[in-house]
Structure formats: structure tokens, C-alpha cells
Amino acid sequence: MNNHKFVVRKAAVLGAGVMGAQIAAHLINANIETLLFELPAEKGDPNDNVIKAIENLKKQDPAPLSVPARAASIQPANYEQNLELLKDCDIVIEAIAERMDLKRALYEKIAPYLAEHAIFASNTSGLSINKLAQAFPENLRHRFCGIHFFNPPRYMHLAELIACTESDAAMLNDLEAFLVTCLGKGVIRAKDTPNFIANRIGVFSMLATMHHAREYGLGFDVVDALTGPLIGRPKSATFRTADVVGLDILAHVIETMRDTLANDPWHKYYAVPGWLQGLIETGALGQKTKRGVYRKAGKEIHVLDLARKEYVLSAGVADDDMKELLRQKNPAGKLGALRANPHPQAQFLWAIFRDLFHYCAVHLNAIADNARDLDFAMRWGFGWNEGPFETWQAAGWSDITGWINEDIAAGKSMSDVSLPDWVREMGQSASQAADRDIQGVHRTQGSYSPSANSFRHRSTLPVYRRQLFPDKLLGEQAQYGTTLFETDAVRMWHIPGKSGSAGTADDGVAILSFKSKMHTIGSDVLDGVQQALDEAERNWRALVIWQTEPPFSAGANLQKATERLKSGEPPSALTVLAKKLRKTAQSAVLKAARSLNLADALMAGKLAEVEAMVAQFQQTSQDLRYSMIPTVAAVDGLALGGGCEFVMHCDRTVATLESYIGLVETGVGLIPAGGGCKELALRAAQETIDGDPFPLLKNYFQSVATAQLAKSGEQAKELGYLRRADQIVMNRFELLYVAKANAIALAEAGYRPPLKARSIPVAGSTGIATIKGMLVNMREGNFISEHDYLIGSKLAHVMCGGELTPGSLVDENWFLELERAAFIELLATEKTQARVEHTLKTGKPLRN
Structure with a gap:
């Protein structure tokens, strides 16, 4: 039995292409000493190729690096001169071109230089891990596996972990813990099938969308208008996503499915469309070549028109009736209305959902352990709001199952293969009392696994104890502890349990969460913070400010003051704020204005109420600083204006890497x-x-004068919004655990407020x-x-x-x-x- 603690002191990435360089960047973001290997340059410095790739990281948007200066910490290396350096690496990640022959040749070359304890992982997006393992020395195969990061690695939460037959189980557990905590990933254990889980489902979804777009005569831009946020998917939707991924990469994944899935009932659809092949042959590969399905002409976006075989101004939109239909909050009513509506856009949308559900049901047993893994793979890897099974279940499992069967019988579906028997069984109500009204694959006892014919609980690996409130599935209701007091604006609570680690009642840590929209700060929130500080000083050891969902706070909201100035409800302070979280300082100006909501007060010419609120805000900030108990801000996402000021006044801040913090009031003519x-x-x-x-x-x-918004927790330190002692957490689901641990440490040290x-x-x-x-x-x-x-x-x-x-x-x-x-x-x-x-x-x- 191996009792040695797994520690990654140094890592290496083999391949300085788009993915390899960005994986190296994210390792550096996590403070892991990293080597980046590439073929030697033919002329000049042998490391010129990799140096160029590292320099390019500083120019990319979205930024792979938490701060540009971190590029200097990536150590360039080449395969001819620097293989000896691999002997000091604890993990080596291969990320070269998706060709089996090239990967095997590289494995043979580097294998003699790997440390016996080192983990070696391939970042392949779909090649067989077991076939790749055969090219690896037999005595090292137990340290071999696949890790599939998603692009861009810094931002995409998913990492698929794929074992080969010989992979050591303890090694995989150690690696999963490293990926979760150190790199901030959501890990899914995928089976060794072509393209694994997310790409298998995601690419089929794109192929189905292309197929039905042609069937219903819809243009690329119309399809993107329909398959983006309107149905809970990213703004890049379908064809913009293809451009971002790279049309050549998409074609390669499709070809992998064609070559390796000969017996698949949908095999005839695994073909690169002629228009796509034509774009690739002309060098139009998408975003990286500035031309693909779309291209930019000045400030205008043009889209490929297949009928005219040329680019035209992109003007495709979803029909107004479709928009109204898709705004329905009832999933069952929404999908039923799509199926019944004869409009081509409605029939198109029903068809892509139907064939996606059908495909997932047929292939779940082969590609994933359970329905939860498939749904999280699509949410974390493709940015969908819901996984396919979640959508199916929310819309009514039995009704959708019946409609799919009817369409299969009528020859409307892309395949005539029958739904598996377990699908019908999932339409039966659960036997347990708590689940008696639930139909579908996600229930309180877990998510359904066809291979085990049972419901699987979440992983019990120790690393997940750090996630006090993990990402929720359909129907899961997080129980946020025991309420200490609650108002319309805030809730103060704690987590009951046995004494011991962070997250238990006896740790003496109280938690304060805001209930306002986007967690803006008005007089009612200020009153709540002061009440929480009074309560914490009387009965608790520390106070953590943590929101159950991001953002931390969009800033000051003077809505209460404006309500006193005039009758009637003032306009919403935050109607569009959530759409612009990662924009530049100019959009931060917009956020500041919307959160302040001062217009009515200004026009009324009455500023006394505003001044009183500013004074109250200042006093609350000072109370956070000089309270007799330690205060810790747990920040994820946006912390603007007043939210940033709260962060600055807490004794300690724990922030996720993806925290966007700044004092941005100057853009609307004010100062913090x-x-x-x-x-x-x-x-x-x-x-x-x-x-x-x-x-x-x-x-x-x-x-402050330029309303500069930090683009990461690390940059917030550079700008002075965070202190050097403040901590950056890579995984947002571990944020509360770490914040509580910091609060406990301060309390245990005999905390006294600063003079x-x-x-x-x-x-x-x-x-x-x-x-x-x-x-x-x-x-x-x-x-x-x-x-x-x-x-x-x-x-x-x-x-x-x-x-x-x-x-x-x-x-x-x-x-x-x-x-x-x-x-x-x-x-x-x-x-x-x-x-x-x-x-x-x-x-x-x-x-x-």
C-alpha cells in the first residue's frame, strides 16, 4: 500500500500548440512550476518555437493567464536538449496533435526520462486511451491515463479523466483531487469510448442541428439565434462555437466518430458536410483565421450564405413567437408547444431536442457511468444551463418518452433504434416516499446508472468534503444551514454538525448572505450587516460573507433612498448587469451606473438621503474592519464599487481566480x-x-480614475483591491470551506482587530x-x-x-x-x- 502523499512540485506540458500552451498557463495560474516543450526551431534559439507560444499567451482574449506577467514563469524547453528536465516532474501532460502515430513516437522518446512516480496523461480529445497506453512502457502503464481539458482551460470547468486498463486506482484518485482543488476543475470519469462524453454528445448535437437546419431551410445565423441563450446555451450557440473551436478541429472529431463508430445507429450522420469541408480547404478555419462560418468586415459581422455561396450581412433572428414561447418557465409546456407548433423554427427546435434525448438514452450505458456524469459534462464542458437528461426530466419524463417513441415510429427521428427498456422504467414513480412523485433519472438516492441498474451517489473521495455546497442537479435543493436571523435583505446562518473541520457548528463561524438582486448593497443590506456583526460579536467566533450564487456584490444600490424621494417604484437597478460580467472597464461603468440607480434622486435635487446612506456605508465598512471578531469575505465573480469596498475592509479575503473586482464609479461621474x-x-x-x-x-x-476592473483574483492584488495575504481559490465550490478555515485560523490565533x-x-x-x-x-x-x-x-x-x-x-x-x-x-x-x-x-x- 502506498502511503506517500501525492504532491505536484513541478509539471511539464508536451506540445506548445493552442491547448498545450493554455494548459501550461493554467498550471502557472495555480502556482505550479511548469515546463512547456515543443519541437526545436530550425534556426536561431532552439526554444524559439515555444518562446513564441508563451509570448502569444499574453495577447489572447479571453486571457489564459491570470496576469500577463506570469508568462515569464513558464520554462521553455525542447525535445532535443531538455528531456533530462522531465526527471524532476511529478506530472507530465501530453498535448500534441491528435494523431496516434505522432503520440506513440513521442512516448517512446520521452519514456526513459520519466520519474517512476510521475503521472503521465494524454490530453487527447477522443483517441483511445487503451490504444495509446500500448505505446507506453509496460512498467509505467499504471501511471498512464487521459485528461481531457476543455478550451479555454482556464475558464471551462470540465476535465474528463479516462483510465486505461492498467491505470492504478489510487493514482486516479490522487489525480482527481489535484485537478479539483489545485486546478479548479469539475472532474468526470469517462469511459474509453471515442470522444468520451462531452464531445461525443456535444458534437452529435451540432451534427443534429446542422441536419435539421438543412431540413427546415434555416440559415446559420438564424440557427444561432435559436440555439443560444433562448434555450439555455451559450451566446456562441452552434456555428459560432464551431468557429471558436476551429472548423478543422470539429472536422477531425467528426471523422474520429465516423472511423471508430461503424455500428452506431447514427453512423450515417458522422460525415463532414460539404460546405464545412470547402471552408477548411480554403483555409477558413474559424476564429483563428478570422474567417469561417462567420467573418468580421469592419464592425459588421457577415455569415456564409450557402445558397449564394458568399458572405452576407448577418441579420438572422428568432421569430418573435418563438421568443415568446421559449420564455415560458414551464419546461413541459415549452417542449410540448414546440412539438405542436407548425412553424419551421418550432419544429426545428423540437427535432434537435428529440434527437439529442434519443441519442443520450441509447448511448448512456456505453459512454458514462450514470446520467449525472453526462449532464454535468455538458454543463461544464459546453456551458449549457441544463444537461440533456435534466431538460428531459423537467419537461415530464413520460410525456417526452411517449413523443420520442411516436416520432421514431413515424420515421421522423434521425434513427429508428428503439429507446432502451430502462427509459420506460424511469417513467414509473419512485418507490421511496421522498421520491414517490419523481420520474426520471435524477432522484434523491442518486442518478441512474444503466450498467449497474441502480442510482449512483456522488463521489465520496475526501476532496469533495471541501465542497460544502457542490454544483446542484435538477431538483436538488441545497440546505443552507440553520438560520440565525433573516430579513428581506440578508440571512445570517451557520452549518450545524459535529466539531472538527471547517463547515461544522462547533467551529463557531457564522455566515452572512445577501438576498438582494445581484447582491447589491442598500440601506437594508447595511442594516443587516451591522446586525450580523452585533450577533457575531455576542455569540460567534467569526463572520464570513458568502453568497449562495455569484456575484459577490454588484455594488451600492440607493434604491431605498430613491423610494423615499418619490412615489412609485424606481426602475430596476440591474436589468442588464448580469450579461456583462467579463467586459472591460467601459462596461464596468455601465454596471456602476445601474447599481447606483441615482437618477430619481438627482432629478429631485434632494441629496440629504443619499449623503446619509453614504455615511452609513462608510460606518459599515469601518465596522467590518474593527469588529471584535474576524471578518472574511468569500468572493466569486463580480465585486464592484461598494462590494469591492466591503472586500477591502474585511480582515481577510478568499477569492476565486475568476473574481472581477474594482472601484468603477468614476465612469459615471462619481468617486468611491x-x-x-x-x-x-x-x-x-x-x-x-x-x-x-x-x-x-x-x-x-x-x-480608480480609469475605472479599471481586475480580470482575475490575482490581478486584483496587482491593482491593490486585494492584499498579498489574501488567498486565491481555484475551485469556486471550495470557496466557503477555505473562507471558513481562514476565519477559524484567525480566531484560533486570538484575534484582535487592528489598531x-x-x-x-x-x-x-x-x-x-x-x-x-x-x-x-x-x-x-x-x-x-x-x-x-x-x-x-x-x-x-x-x-x-x-x-x-x-x-x-x-x-x-x-x-x-x-x-x-x-x-x-x-x-x-x-x-x-x-x-x-x-x-x-x-x-x-x-x-x-
Whole structure:
């Protein structure tokens, strides 16, 4: 028995192509020392090929690296000079071209240099792991397996883990734990069948969509309008997804299915369409060649018109009746209405759902252990809101089964193969009392496995104990602990259980979750935070702020104040915010405006209520900092404006890598006023080496003045929104566990709040003058407007501590008063009012 702890100190990736380089980037994101191998260059530095690939990582969007500077930590290597370096690697991931002969040749070359304990994994997207294993030395085969990352590896949650016959079970468990915690992945154990689970189902879904699009005469852009968010799938839908993946890659996967699945009932559809082959032959491979099904012409998007054999302006849309039908919340009514509606778009949608359900049911036993694995594979690997079986079950298992059988008998389905017997059995109500009304494959006792003819529970590997609330399947209701108190705005609760690790009642940690839309912060939330702090100080050891779903917080929401200013319901503060989470700072401006919802207050000309709320916000931030119990912010997704200020004032922050944090108020003519300016000035003073806070303060000023939004938790550290001691978690489902562990550690250390800062050196008048000089140059060069200059000047005045002699000592309240005054002064200007009103009305920032 092997009792050694599995530790990955160093990793290597073989192949610096699109996937290999991005896998290396994500390993570096996880602080794993990484080698990236490629063929040696024919001229110059032998590592030029891999160096070029590493440099290219810094230019890609979405960014593979958490911060561009991490590219320098990837060590370039080539197969001729550097194979000895493999001896120090604990895991080696092969990611070269999808050709069996090339992979086998590489295995023979590198095998002598692998450490005996090293795991070797192929990132193949569909080749047989057992056939690949035959090219590996027999004595190392127990360390061999497949890991299939999805593109882009940083963002896609899924990693399929595929064993060969000789793969060691303990090794696979160790590897799964590494993938889950260190790389943040959702791991699915796939069977060794062509294209595994997600690509097998996903590519069939694309082929079915292509088939029915032709049958019903729908253009590519119309199909994408129908098969994106309207049916719970990504905006890239079908053909845009093909362009992103690469048309050559898609064709290769289809050909793999054609060559390896000769007995499949749908085999005749495993063929590359002529139009697709034609695009590939002309070098139109999709996004990477800037031309595929779509191409960009200036600011316009053009789409291939098959009838005209040329690109035309993309203008395809879903029919208004289809949009209305698909907005139905009742899944059963929705699919039933599609089947009954004679409109070609409705018949098309019913057909792609029907054939997808049919295909999944027939192949589930061969490709996956259970229905849960198939559904999660599609959600995590293709970004679907629901897996196929979840959709089927939600729409009524027996009704859908009957309709599929009718269409098979009528010759309407793509295959005439019968549904498996177990499908009919799943239409029978469950025998257990808790499940007596449930039909389908997902029940309280687990998800159905045809091979075992039983319901499988989730994995019991120790790593999953860290996921206090894992991703939910259809019908699963998370039980978020025991309520301590609850209002319309917040809920304070704890997790009961035995004493021991994080997540139990005896750990003494209370949790606070917001209930407002997008977790915006209004007076009611501020009241709730202060009540929670009072309760925690009386009866608990620590307080964690964690939301049951992202985002952490979209910022301040002055809706309550506006309700006091006029009768009637003010407009929704966040109607489009969720659609723009990963955009640039310009879209962050829009988010700030929508979350503030100030228009009514401004037009009424009454600012006293707003000032009172700002003061309450500042006091709440200070209470988070100086509470007698440790406070920990657990951040996932967006933390804007006031949400960012809460994060900055907690004793510790634990953030997922995919946290987007920033103070973005300047874009709508305001400045941060919940303690954010004060906090950055304080950090600049505390972090300075020579006593002059201005060099650091200037950088912080630039981030706030340009409304810069951190694109990762790591970048939030660079911008000063997070501290170096704050922790980054790779797996969002482990966030609460780690946050609680941090809270416990602070409490166990005999926590005392920091002493209040009473002697903060300011940059003063000299700092203000220096920043204003930069602003003047920008204004005269027409880079900023006169009002931008005013906003920047007010921000400089606050962050530099006012017109004081440089080095003068002030306390925190000094900065808070400057913040509050500047915020209200800007709020009173016509141009700031116009910016807020314009942005709320048009969804676009105003330059005035």
C-alpha cells in the first residue's frame, strides 16, 4: 500500500500548440512550476518555437493567464536538449496533435526520462486511451491515463479523466483531487469510448442541428439565434462555437466518430458536410483565421450564405413567437408547444431536442457511468444551463418518452433504434416516499446508472468534503444551514454538525448572505450587516460573507433612498448587469451606473438621503474592519464599487481566480465613497518603504480614475483591491470551506482587530499638483473632457488627503469626510447627473 502523499512540485506540458500552451498557463495560474516543450526551431534559439507560444499567451482574449506577467514563469524547453528536465516532474501532460502515430513516437522518446512516480496523461480529445497506453512502457502503464481539458482551460470547468486498463486506482484518485482543488476543475470519469462524453454528445448535437437546419431551410445565423441563450446555451450557440473551436478541429472529431463508430445507429450522420469541408480547404478555419462560418468586415459581422455561396450581412433572428414561447418557465409546456407548433423554427427546435434525448438514452450505458456524469459534462464542458437528461426530466419524463417513441415510429427521428427498456422504467414513480412523485433519472438516492441498474451517489473521495455546497442537479435543493436571523435583505446562518473541520457548528463561524438582486448593497443590506456583526460579536467566533450564487456584490444600490424621494417604484437597478460580467472597464461603468440607480434622486435635487446612506456605508465598512471578531469575505465573480469596498475592509479575503473586482464609479461621474479611497490611501502609506506614499498612491489613483476592473483574483492584488495575504481559490465550490478555515485560523490565533490608524502620512498638495499636471496634459490632448478633469481632480484631492503639507499626519475619519464631501459635490453637478441618467436610459456611458 502506498502511503506517500501525492504532491505536484513541478509539471511539464508536451506540445506548445493552442491547448498545450493554455494548459501550461493554467498550471502557472495555480502556482505550479511548469515546463512547456515543443519541437526545436530550425534556426536561431532552439526554444524559439515555444518562446513564441508563451509570448502569444499574453495577447489572447479571453486571457489564459491570470496576469500577463506570469508568462515569464513558464520554462521553455525542447525535445532535443531538455528531456533530462522531465526527471524532476511529478506530472507530465501530453498535448500534441491528435494523431496516434505522432503520440506513440513521442512516448517512446520521452519514456526513459520519466520519474517512476510521475503521472503521465494524454490530453487527447477522443483517441483511445487503451490504444495509446500500448505505446507506453509496460512498467509505467499504471501511471498512464487521459485528461481531457476543455478550451479555454482556464475558464471551462470540465476535465474528463479516462483510465486505461492498467491505470492504478489510487493514482486516479490522487489525480482527481489535484485537478479539483489545485486546478479548479469539475472532474468526470469517462469511459474509453471515442470522444468520451462531452464531445461525443456535444458534437452529435451540432451534427443534429446542422441536419435539421438543412431540413427546415434555416440559415446559420438564424440557427444561432435559436440555439443560444433562448434555450439555455451559450451566446456562441452552434456555428459560432464551431468557429471558436476551429472548423478543422470539429472536422477531425467528426471523422474520429465516423472511423471508430461503424455500428452506431447514427453512423450515417458522422460525415463532414460539404460546405464545412470547402471552408477548411480554403483555409477558413474559424476564429483563428478570422474567417469561417462567420467573418468580421469592419464592425459588421457577415455569415456564409450557402445558397449564394458568399458572405452576407448577418441579420438572422428568432421569430418573435418563438421568443415568446421559449420564455415560458414551464419546461413541459415549452417542449410540448414546440412539438405542436407548425412553424419551421418550432419544429426545428423540437427535432434537435428529440434527437439529442434519443441519442443520450441509447448511448448512456456505453459512454458514462450514470446520467449525472453526462449532464454535468455538458454543463461544464459546453456551458449549457441544463444537461440533456435534466431538460428531459423537467419537461415530464413520460410525456417526452411517449413523443420520442411516436416520432421514431413515424420515421421522423434521425434513427429508428428503439429507446432502451430502462427509459420506460424511469417513467414509473419512485418507490421511496421522498421520491414517490419523481420520474426520471435524477432522484434523491442518486442518478441512474444503466450498467449497474441502480442510482449512483456522488463521489465520496475526501476532496469533495471541501465542497460544502457542490454544483446542484435538477431538483436538488441545497440546505443552507440553520438560520440565525433573516430579513428581506440578508440571512445570517451557520452549518450545524459535529466539531472538527471547517463547515461544522462547533467551529463557531457564522455566515452572512445577501438576498438582494445581484447582491447589491442598500440601506437594508447595511442594516443587516451591522446586525450580523452585533450577533457575531455576542455569540460567534467569526463572520464570513458568502453568497449562495455569484456575484459577490454588484455594488451600492440607493434604491431605498430613491423610494423615499418619490412615489412609485424606481426602475430596476440591474436589468442588464448580469450579461456583462467579463467586459472591460467601459462596461464596468455601465454596471456602476445601474447599481447606483441615482437618477430619481438627482432629478429631485434632494441629496440629504443619499449623503446619509453614504455615511452609513462608510460606518459599515469601518465596522467590518474593527469588529471584535474576524471578518472574511468569500468572493466569486463580480465585486464592484461598494462590494469591492466591503472586500477591502474585511480582515481577510478568499477569492476565486475568476473574481472581477474594482472601484468603477468614476465612469459615471462619481468617486468611491464607502471607504475605498481611504483604504487605498492607507495601504499606500503602510506599504511605502521611504515614508512617501505617493509612488504607490499614484498607481492606485490610476486604477480608480480609469475605472479599471481586475480580470482575475490575482490581478486584483496587482491593482491593490486585494492584499498579498489574501488567498486565491481555484475551485469556486471550495470557496466557503477555505473562507471558513481562514476565519477559524484567525480566531484560533486570538484575534484582535487592528489598531485604528491615527497617523496616516498624506501625499498632500504636492501629490495633488502632480496628478493635476497629468490631468491637464490629458485634457489639453483631448484624451479626457473637462468633466473628466473635475472628477480626477476630486479623486486626487481625496486620495492625497487634501491640500495639506506632504507628510502631514491624519486619521481615517479625515479621509472618510473628504470622500463623502467629494461624492456629494460631484453628485450635485449637472454633468454627473447627465452621465448617470444617460447611462441608465441607453446602457452606454456618456462622455461630456
